[in-house]
Every structure is written in structure tokens, then in C-alpha cells.
Amino acid sequence: IPLIYINIILTFTISLLKILIYHSHLISSLLYLKKIILSLFIITTLTTLNTHSLLTNIIPITILIFTTYKTTINLTLLISISNTYNLNYIHNLNLLQY
Amino acid sequence: FILMLSLALGTMITITSNHWVTAWAGLEINTLAIIPLISKSHHPRAIEAATKYFLTQATASALMLFSSMTNAWSSGQWDITQLTNPPSCLLLTAAIAIKLGLTPFHFWFPEVLQGSSLTTALLLSTAMKLPPTTILLLTSHSLNPTLLSTMAIMSIALGGWMGLNQTQTRKILAFSSISHLGWMTIIITYNPKLTLLTFYLYSLMTTSIFLSMNSTNTLKLSTLMTSWTKAPMLNTTLMLTLLSLAGLPPLTGFLPKWLIIQELTKQEMTTTATIISMLSLLGLFFYLRLTYCSTITLPPNSSNKMKQWSIKKPVNTLTPTL
Numbered sequence: 001i002p003l004i005y006i007n008i009i010l011t012f013t014i015s016l017l018k019i020l021i022y023h024s025h026l027i028s029s030l031l032y033l034k035k036i037i038l039s040l041f042i043i044t045t046l047t048t049l050n051t052h053s054l055l056t057n058i059i060p061i062t063i064l065i066f067t068t069y070k071t072t073i074n075l076t077l078l079i080s081i082s083n084t085y086n087l088n089y090i091h092n093l094n095l096l097q098y
Numbered sequence: 099f100i101l102m103l104s105l106a107l108g109t110m111i112t113i114t115s116n117h118w119v120t121a122w123a124g125l126e127i128n129t130l131a132i133i134p135l136i137s138k139s140h141h142p143r144a145i146e147a148a149t150k151y152f153l154t155q156a157t158a159s160a161l162m163l164f165s166s167m168t169n170a171w172s173s174g175q176w177d178i179t180q181l182t183n184p185p186s187c188l189l190l191t192a193a194i195a196i197k198l199g200l201t202p203f204h205f206w207f208p209e210v211l212q213g214s215s216l217t218t219a220l221l222l223s224t225a226m227k228l229p230p231t232t233i234l235l236l237t238s239h240s241l242n243p244t245l246l247s248t249m250a251i252m253s254i255a256l257g258g259w260m261g262l263n264q265t266q267t268r269k270i271l272a273f274s275s276i277s278h279l280g281w282m283t284i285i286i287t288y289n290p291k292l293t294l295l296t297f298y299l300y301s302l303m304t305t306s307i308f309l310s311m312n313s314t315n316t317l318k319l320s321t322l323m324t325s326w327t328k329a330p331m332l333n334t335t336l337m338l339t340l341l342s343l344a345g346l347p348p349l350t351g352f353l354p355k356w357l358i359i360q361e362l363t364k365q366e367m368t369t370t371a372t373i374i375s376m377l378s379l380l381g382l383f384f385y386l387r388l389t390y391c392s393t394i395t396l397p398p399n400s401s402n403k404m405k406q407w408s409i410k411k412p413v414n415t416l417t418p419t420l
Contacts (some may be wrong), residue, residue, distance in 0.1 A: 005171070012164060019157055029153060032407050036160045043167050051174060059176075063163070066126045070156060073130055075135070078151050085144040 005046070006070065018027045030074050037067050105225060111267035117176050118166035122159055125197070128417055129155045131141050132226060136214045142271045145215025145283040151222075154196055154206045161193035162233075179235070181240040190233075191241055193248075197230040198279055201253040208260075208272035216315075219268055220308035223275045226300040231282065231297055235290045243287040251278035251373060258380025265319045267311060274343060275304065278380050284374065285358045296354035303351060310336045322392045335387045344377060344385035375408055 015032040023031045043061055048056045104127055109125030129152065131343025135149035165186040170176050170185045181187050192203075199207035211219045234241070264270045285292045297333045317323045340348030355378070361369040 014320065016157070016161075019153075024323075026149070033153075033160065035155050036157075038232055039159065040163050040167060043171070051395070056176065062119060062123065070126060070131055073133055077133070077145070077152060080137065080145050081139075081149060084140070084145055098381055 005043070008039050008042055008046075012036055013044075017037070028076065030078070033074075034067075034071065037060075037063070037070075101131045101135055102165050104199075105221070109225065110209055110227050113232050116178055118163070118170075118178060119176070121178060121229075121233055122163050122166070125155075125159050125162070128226060129159070132218070132221065135218045136195075136210070138218075139215065141213075143213040144215075145246045147210045150213075151210045154203075158193045158196035161196070163197060165189035165193060178236045179239075181237050184242075187237075187240055187242055188245065190237065194234055195249055198367045199276055199282075200279055200283060202249070202251045202258045202275070204253065204256060204276050207276060208264075208269045209270040212266060212269045214268075216268070216308055216312040219271070220305060223271065223308075224304055227279070227301075229296070231293065234283070235293065238286050238290045240289055246283055246287060246371060247367075250282075250284035251281040251370065251377070253277065253283075254374055254377045255380075258377050258383075261381060261384045264379065264384070267316055267318065267322065267388075270388065271307065274381060274385070275300075277309055277378065278343075281355065281358060281374070281378075284370070285361055291310075291359055292354065292361060295357070298352060299354055300343075303339055306339045307336065307343065310339070319388075319391050322388065332407065333392050337393045339384050340389050340392075343401055344382045363371055 002018070015035040018032040019029045041060055044060045044063060048059060108131060111122045111127065113124075115121040115124060132147050133152055136151060137145045142211045149366045166176065168189070169181055169183045169186040172186075173180065175182070181190065189263075196203040197336030211222060214222065254277045257273045257275075257280060261270050261273030262352065264273065278296065282293045282296045282300070285296075311317075338349065342351035345351045357373075359371045362368070362374075363398075
């Protein structure tokens with residue numbers, strides 16, 4: 001049913017825009033990244049379950065596996081940033097301008 | 099050492115992929131492997147570079163996955179060479195442009211190169227460009243030529259313009275790589291083999307420059323001026339490789355530019371060819387400034403040979419004589 005599909009595409013686009021236009025914290029952009037990939041995961045499960053092909057069922061599981069890699073690296077980078085910086089704001093990322 | 103292995107593994111996975119998920123997986127493995135390399139020295143600049151790199155690459159890979167998914171929804175194909183859905187083609191070009199560092203998505207690239215050490219910057223600008231270019235090559239018949247050519251022309255322009263005021267050598271090399279990427283992507287819809295050729299030659303030249311800069315540890319223009327004391331032969335070969343990067347005729351860097359201009363004129367795009375060659379003059383200025391600073395200037399206090407470093411010289415002497 002295309003209506004559910006349009007809804008999930010909307011979540012994808014809105015979270016993508018939220019990444020590009022961030023508020024003040026870095027954590028929010030990471031959260032919306034996670035949300036993007038979750039929406040993609042839902043789309044893949046829908047497509048693979050509607051077309052009853054057995055080979056494409058592997059795709060959502062592998063996506064989940066790689067997202068776990070990504071999120072761990074996310075969080076380690078966050079920790080290292082909070083160790084070296086005082087705050088978590090995006091305005092602090094201006095060291096490399098010079 | 100494991101990181102290098104995983105880098106090689108990731109690139110191999112993307113190169114030998116015919117399914118979108120394997121390409122995406124290889125790209126993710128590459129980003130995973132490079133981020134600890136970038137942030138190895140626990141300097142705040144390095145960590146900041148790592149976060150910027152990570153954010154941009156993660157969004158780009160998510161966009162790529164989304165384009166493959168819309169294509170799969172509309173056509174049922176997860177094959178890389180069968181991109182039939184036009185909006186997914188657009189999204190894919192945008193995603194790969196973010197990954198490569200084409201304009202208008204180039205903003206992360208100089209800062210990330212500046213924050214990483216010279217060898218990791220080398221890896222970033224040559225090895226990490228390889229998988230997205232292979233994806234571009236695989237899908238080159240279904241890409242959007244107008245978007246690509248506009249992005250390429252803008253990237254050549256921006257690479258030339260913004261490199262004019264830089265004093266840090268890594269940022270200069272970042273803008274040179276942006277302009278070379280523009281040269282690579284302008285020809286991809288017409289003759290993909292030329293993009294491969296430019297990529298190989300560009301990677302050769304930049305590896306030699308990075309390694310020579312690594313041996314003399316020149317991060318600023320001022321240290322370039324005093325580097326002739328350490329190894330004079332290295333300086334002369336550095337000058338030659340810089341000039342070949344600029345694309346001067348007797349050296350090898352001119353070959354891809356010549357072939358690209360020839361191919362563009364075959365496709366009746368002579369205005370773009372002239373615009374490109376005019377804009378590469380901007381890049382020529384800072385290449386010339388680099389060569390001038392490295393070879394012709396003398397330091398205020400004369401100092402003879404100070405120390406001998408271990409140098410990866412044979413790469414340097416090969417590239418001008420190719």
C-alpha cells in the first residue's frame with residue numbers, strides 16, 4: 001500500500017533535513033542518523049516481505065549488523081569529543097578553520 | 099595493521115560488488131577503518147576531523163542506500179548496473195558527490211585533511227576515493243550528465259579559487275584533489291576509462307607529494323622554504339611532481355587533461371572544455387607558488403645540511419619520468 005511507503009519516506013527526508021540543519025548539540029545529528037537508517041530498514045523489510053522472494057530476506061539483517069558497527073563508532077567518537085572538549089555544542093568544531 | 103587490512107577488505111568488497119548492499123557494506127567498513135586512523139593522535143583537531151568525516155560519510159552512505167531502495171521498490175532490481183528510476187539516480191549522484199568531496203558538498207574535505215596526519219591524509223585522498231569512483235563507473239550509463247558536469251565545473255572552480263589563499267600544505271592538497279575530482283567526473287558519462295586513467299595518475303602524483311612532504315614534515319609554506327637543506331634531491335623531484343600535478347605539458351599530469359579535452363570536443367562541448375582549462379589556471383598559480391617556495395627561495399640564515407632523514411625516494415623519481 002503506497003500510503004505507508006510515503007509515510008516512511010517522509011520520516012527519512014525529515015530526519016535527513018534534521019541532520020543537515022542541526023540545532024545545537026551533536027548528539028541530535030547522530031540520533032537522526034540512526035533514525036534514517038531505521039526507516040531504511042523498515043522499507044527494506046516491507047519490500048522483501050511483499051515480494052515473496054527468499055533471497056532478499058538477508059538484506060535487512062545485514063543492514064542491522066552494519067548499523068551496530070556504526071553506532072558503536074558514533075558513541076566512541078562522542079566520548080572522545082566530550083573528553084577533549086568541555087561542552088557538546090557544534091560551535092566548538094571550529095578549530096580546523098586555521 | 100588490522101586497520102589497513104580492513105581498509106583493503108572494504109575497498110575490495112565495493113569493487114567486486116554487483117549488489118547494492120555489498121557496496122554499501124564495503125563503504126561502511128572503509129569509514130570504520132579510517133576513523134581510528136584519523137583520530138590516532140589524541141589531539142582535539144584530529145578528533146574533530148574524525149567526527150566531521152564520520153558525519154558526512156554516514157549521511158552519504160545512508161543516502162546511497164535510500165536510492166538503491168527506491169530503485170528496488172520501483173523495479174525490483176538490486177543490481178548496481180540496472181538503475182532505472184530517475185530520482186534514485188539523482189540521489190545516488192548526490193550521495194557519491196558527498197562521499198568524494200565534489201562541490202557543493204566539499205566543505206568537510208579541507209578541514210578533515212588538515213586535522214589528520216600526512217599519511218592518513220594520503221590515505222583519505224587516494225584510497226578512500228577509489229570505491230565511490232568505482233560505483234560511479236559501474237553506474238556511469240545511467241547517471242545525470244547535466245548535474246555531474248555542473249558539479250564538476252564548480253568543483254574545478256572552487257578548488258582553484260579557495261586554494262589561492264592557503265598557507266597550510268594539507269589544505270592546498272585538499273583543494274587540488276577537489277579540482278582533480280572535478281576533472282575526473284566531467285568525463286565519466288562519456289568515456290569512463292578516462293576517469294580511471296585520471297584517477298590512477300592523480301593518485302600516483304599525490305602519493306609522491308605526500309610521501310615527500312612526510313619525510314621533510316612540511317605542514318606550512320614556511321617550512322617548505324627551508325626544506326632544501328635536508329635533502330636537496332627531494333626538493334627538485336618535489337618540484338617536478340608538483341608541476342605535473344598542475345598539468346604542464348612535458349610531464350605526465352598533462353596527459354589526462356589533454357585526453358579529457360579531446361573527448362569533450364568530440365562530444366561537442368567545447369565551451370565546457372575552454373572553461374575547464376581556464377579554471378585550471380587558478381590551480382596552476384598555487385602549484386607554482388609551492389614550487390617557488392620549495393626550490394628558489396633561500397632562508398635568511400644560511401644553514402647547510404642539517405640532518406638526513408629516511409626518504410621514500412624511488413616513488414618520487416618515477417613519477418615525472420613516466
